[in-house]
Amino acid sequence: MRLVQGNEAVVLGALAGGCNFYAGYPITPATEIMEQMARVLPARGGVFIQMEDELAALGAVIGAAWGGMRAMTATSGPGFSLMQEHIGYAAMTQTPCVIVDSQRVGPSTGQPTMPAQGDVMQARWGSHGDRPAIVVTASSVKDAYQMTQLSFEWADTYRLPVIVLLDAVLSHMRENVELPPAPPPFSRTLSPDVDVEKPFGNHPFVPFAETTRTIVTGLAHDETGATRGTVGHASEKIIRDAFNRLNHDYAAITQYREYRLEDAAWAVVSYGITARAARAAVDILRGEGMRVGLLELISLWPFPEPTVQSLARQVQGILMPELNLGQLILPLRAAVEGICPVAGLGRADGELFTPEEIANAMTSHSTHAERRVSHHA
Amino acid sequence: MPKMGEDLHQYLRQQMMPTVWCPGCGHGNIARAIATALEHLGTDLGQVAILGGIGCSGRTPFYFNTNAMHTTHGRVLAFATGLKLANPRLTVITAMGDGDALAIGAGHFIHAARRNIDLTVILYNNSIYGMTGGQQAPTTPFNFRSTTSPFGNIEPTFDTVDLALAAGATYVARTTTFDFAEMPEYILGAIRHPGFAVVEILSQCPTYFGRLNKLGDPPDMLEYERNHTIVADEESVISRDELLGNLPVGVFRQEIRPEYTHQYADLCQARGGAYRA
Ligand SMILES: Cc1ncc(C[n+]2csc(CCOP(=O)(O)OP(=O)(O)O)c2C)c(N)n1
Ligand code: SF4
Numbered sequence: 001m002r003l004v005q006g007n008e009a010v011v012l013g014a015l016a017g018g019c020n021f022y023a024g025y026p027i028t029p030a031t032e033i034m035e036q037m038a039r040v041l042p043a044r045g046g047v048f049i050q051m052e053d054e055l056a057a058l059g060a061v062i063g064a065a066w067g068g069m070r071a072m073t074a075t076s077g078p079g080f081s082l083m084q085e086h087i088g089y090a091a092m093t094q095t096p097c098v099i100v101d102s103q104r105v106g107p108s109t110g111q112p113t114m115p116a117q118g119d120v121m122q123a124r125w126g127s128h129g130d131r132p133a134i135v136v137t138a139s140s141v142k143d144a145y146q147m148t149q150l151s152f153e154w155a156d157t158y159r160l161p162v163i164v165l166l167d168a169v170l171s172h173m174r175e176n177v178e179l180p181p182a183p184p185p186f187s188r189t190l191s192p193d194v195d196v197e198k199p200f201g202n203h204p205f206v207p208f209a210e211t212t213r214t215i216v217t218g219l220a221h222d223e224t225g226a227t228r229g230t231v232g233h234a235s236e237k238i239i240r241d242a243f244n245r246l247n248h249d250y251a252a253i254t255q256y257r258e259y260r261l262e263d264a265a266w267a268v269v270s271y272g273i274t275a276r277a278a279r280a281a282v283d284i285l286r287g288e289g290m291r292v293g294l295l296e297l298i299s300l301w302p303f304p305e306p307t308v309q310s311l312a313r314q315v316q317g318i319l320m321p322e323l324n325l326g327q328l329i330l331p332l333r334a335a336v337e338g339i340c341p342v343a344g345l346g347r348a349d350g351e352l353f354t355p356e357e358i359a360n361a362m363t364s365h366s367t368h369a370e371r372r373v374s375h376h377a
Numbered sequence: 378m379p380k381m382g383e384d385l386h387q388y389l390r391q392q393m394m395p396t397v398w399c400p401g402c403g404h405g406n407i408a409r410a411i412a413t414a415l416e417h418l419g420t421d422l423g424q425v426a427i428l429g430g431i432g433c434s435g436r437t438p439f440y441f442n443t444n445a446m447h448t449t450h451g452r453v454l455a456f457a458t459g460l461k462l463a464n465p466r467l468t469v470i471t472a473m474g475d476g477d478a479l480a481i482g483a484g485h486f487i488h489a490a491r492r493n494i495d496l497t498v499i500l501y502n503n504s505i506y507g508m509t510g511g512q513q514a515p516t517t518p519f520n521f522r523s524t525t526s527p528f529g530n531i532e533p534t535f536d537t538v539d540l541a542l543a544a545g546a547t548y549v550a551r552t553t554t555f556d557f558a559e560m561p562e563y564i565l566g567a568i569r570h571p572g573f574a575v576v577e578i579l580s581q582c583p584t585y586f587g588r589l590n591k592l593g594d595p596p597d598m599l600e601y602e603r604n605h606t607i608v609a610d611e612e613s614v615i616s617r618d619e620l621l622g623n624l625p626v627g628v629f630r631q632e633i634r635p636e637y638t639h640q641y642a643d644l645c646q647a648r649g650g651a652y653r654a
Contacts, residue, residue, distance in 0.1 A: 023459060045650035047462045047641070051455065052488040059448065059455025059485075060462070063428075066446065067463025089449055185651075208444040208464070210423030213390070215439060217447035226392070227439070 004177050006144050006170040007032035007074075010100055011040065012179055013145035014072055017152030018186030019098070020046035021071035023060035025053055025079060028112045029168040030102040033074040044185045054079035058086035058099065065095045066216060068188045068207040070152055074100035076168075077110065080119055081126070087161050088127030089218045094242070096155035096205055100148065102166040103323075105350045114350030115167035117272055117323035121330075123163045124301045132242040134158065134253060135301040137165040137272040141175035143298065147255075154253065158245055159205050165300070167273050167323070169352060198223045201238045202245075246302050254304045260286060261293030266366050267315045269308060269332060271297040273352065274321050280355035285362060292362060303331040312336035317369040319362045321345040321353050341369045385412040388422070393439045401595030403554035403580030404433055404501055408440055410560035410578075411470070411499065415441075417565050418468075425468045428457050430482065432474035432508045433582075434501035451482025454489040457496050465638040465654040468568060469495075475502040475516040479535045483515075490544035490573050494637035497567045498546075498575045500537055503582035511585030522589045537577040538629055548574035550610075550628040553602040554581060563628065572636045579606070579624070 004012070010033050014022075022037040024030075034050070041048040047064065051057040057073045064071040075083065080101045090097055103119045105111035123135045134154055138144040144166060151162040194206045199214040201223030208214060215225040220235035246253060257275075260282055261267065270278040275296040285292045295311055297304060312318060317340055320329045329344040336342060343365040345358065389412060398404045415425065425443040429435035431450035438445035448456045453471045461469045478486050478500050489496060505523050506512040513523040513530055516537070520529040541549045548570035552559040560578060567574035581587060581598035592598050609615045610627025642654035 021459070021463060041650075042641075042645040042652070043648040043650045045645055045652040047652070049458070049462060049641075051458070052484050055449075055452055056455035056458075056485055056488070059452045060459030063446070063456035063459025063461075064463040065459075066444075067460045067467070069463040071459070071463075085449055086452075208426060208460070208467070210421065212423075212444055213442055215390075215393075215445040215447070217439075218449060219447065228393070 001176050001178050003174045004141050004179065005032065005174050006141050006166060006172060007102070008036060009141045009145040009177070009179070010074065010148045010164070010166070011036045012182060013148030014098070014152065015040070015044070015182040016145070016180070017149040018070040019072050019152060020044065020186050021061065021064040021069035022047070022073065023049045023051050023057045023064070023071070024073045025051055025057050025075065027076045027079045029104055029171040030074040030076045030100065032171070033100060046185060054082040055086060058083045058090070061097045062086060062090050062093070062095050065097050066207050070186055072098040072100065074102065076102050076104050076112070077106045077119060078108070080122065084126040088129060088131065090161040091127065091131035092218045093216045094159035094200055094205065095161070096159055097161050098148070098151045098155055098164065099161055100164045100166065102168060102171040104168050105348060111350040113168055115169040115273055115323060115352060116348060116350070117165070117167060117274065118327065118348060119165060120300055120322070120324070121327045123165055130239055132158070132160060132239070132246050133163070133301045134160065134246070134299070135163045135165060136255065136299045138170060138298070139272055139275040139296060141170075141173065142177045144170060145177070145179055147298065156205060158242070160242065165272065169273050199225055202241050250302065253299055253302065254307060255298035256304060256307060257296040257298060259294040259296065261295065261311070264291050264293035264314065265316050266290060266292040266362060267295055267311055267318050268292065268358065268362060269295045269297065269311070269318050269320050270322070271300060271328065274323055277353045277355045278321060278358050281358035281362065284355055284359040290363070290366070300328065303335065305335040308332055308335050309339065312339040315340060317365055318342045319345060319358070319365050321358050321361065323352070324348055385409065385416060388412040388415045388442055389440055390442045396440055397436050398433060399584045401581070401583045402433070403503060403582070404437070406554040406557065407499065407501055407560065407578050407580060408437060410557070410564055411437070411441070413561035414564040414568060417561070418568055420468055424466065425470065426460060427470045427472065428453050428460070429472040430474060430477035432477050432506070434472050434474040434507070435477060437472035451477050451480070452485055453477070454482065454485040454496065454498070458489060458494055461494060461496055462638060462641070465642070470497045470499065470568060472499050472501065474507065475500065475504065475537075476506045476514045479515045479537065479540070487540065487544035490541055490546040490575070492637040493545055493547055493572045493634055495571055496573055497564070499564060499567070500575060500577040501580045502537065502577050503580045503586055505582055505586040507582045507585060511589055523585070524589070537575065538625070541575040542630055545573070546575045547572035547630065547632045547634050549630040550575070551577040551579070551624070551626045553579040553606055553626060555599040555602045556626070566628065566631070570631065572634060
């Protein structure tokens, strides 16, 4: 057991996930990830480089992935906004990589040292065009470790940029955790039976090798990489297939945690740092006799529709507190429309919710919702 | 430069032919020079990667039988830096337009030069934005026309050679598509050079730059290149008068300085890590 900072857990989780390439640009509150990578990677024979901006950082990460490395970068809001073009490029070229965004208050420079959850939609929709996305978050140092590690595995399996959302508080928070020692440096071995003629689509990721003549392009292309002819259709199919792979593995990708939900008549659905206060709020309300529980979302995208729908069938109402002015509540509402009422609780002033605030909001939601139900009766 | 090879087809990706380039475009001349340089280099094509930005010039990687990346506008050097660091034994060549390298990608250009990372830049300078239809570039000469400077350009230009030298590139050369012997020679010199190497090649865009500025047909434009350049490399002695109105061409720097992947390998070794440049 030792005290580990959230950002340090990201580094350790990345090493556990085989990360051997880091390119970045400093920004609060993600900087410690970069500083620690600069210290640990050379001794492991991995690559660390400080680039001239965030577009360059993600560009280098994508180049390194095609060079055979497990690559990542980390940033915060302003840098995450800059990265959007290359997030789209990574998606279009099916390049495995991991991007950590430690959220701070925005828009713009906002409050650099204060926590927020205002990037949950940007992480999904920030880059132009359609793309499948895996976005995860964490509410503890241990989660930050595990989700970062898992992200590298998923990035490889599903061939896409996986985004890990933290926030200023979790990045800088220290918790006692027991973590295994870092594994030996990762080295990629090429399976001899890969089809080098088909580097894209439903085929495993094969980085540049002597035997490949891959052409990687952000232009619409078919599974051979060709951009001529009727590629519009072929390109759409590659993207649809990628969506389908995520749908198919929905159960494995979807990560959540249930707390006191067994007999719950009301539920808080929350994620990231806010889930900690939500859990305490549940305890307060339980103490007052209210049958309430918490569904903590750990993977945010693909949005866990079936999971929230079955919860909505069980309870009379849902409250979603989040550190923004109402973002993840949009897909939540859309998913449970007509099943149960959803109320939101938002703030974007750089403060965390207190458990009492969430408990009060839950109480008032339940009285309103009950009143609505009796009107209909 | 030894005699040029007769069969350059093995270097080209036949299924991507014909190219997107307009008839008479200088980018085709440059591609031929790259193929010639690859022939003289003799390296197995599996050990070469060609990366391009976005623009007519950025299409270059499609046409070579190597691993290739067609990246984003201006940022090819970021991708190339990551690829080179991941696999330092790879020969990494980048193709960029003047807008690509000197406008949207200027930041990446100077920083890659500063690091002196072993990459080759072939900068296709046609004084205009070709792919998007003839807009002003940071290289459009004073008073010349483009679709976004319809009354003549009022901005000074960037000089690629000055910029590359100042930023720390260790091989810097400039030539033109008229100089068909120098092109492959300089490109080969750049590829062989163990550091950040820039070859700027003045290229003709008859479709936009030529038409908008009434420079005539492609042969006239080549003639124009010849008449407006002067060999002025490290060795030549030229008067100020001779330079006036002419762009110096030649090899301006060829110098060995610590190269980035080697510096990084040394750092790893000092920390006990097994990274090999
Ligand atoms: C981020 C971004 N901005 C703008 C464009 C549009 N665009 C494509 S190519 C290009 C300029 C091409 O000119 P240059 O780089 O000089 O290359 P050329 O086509 O002349 O070879 C522009 C502005 C783009 N693709 N991406
Ligand atoms: S538009 Fe100009 S630069 Fe582009 S291919 Fe045509 S001639 Fe060449």
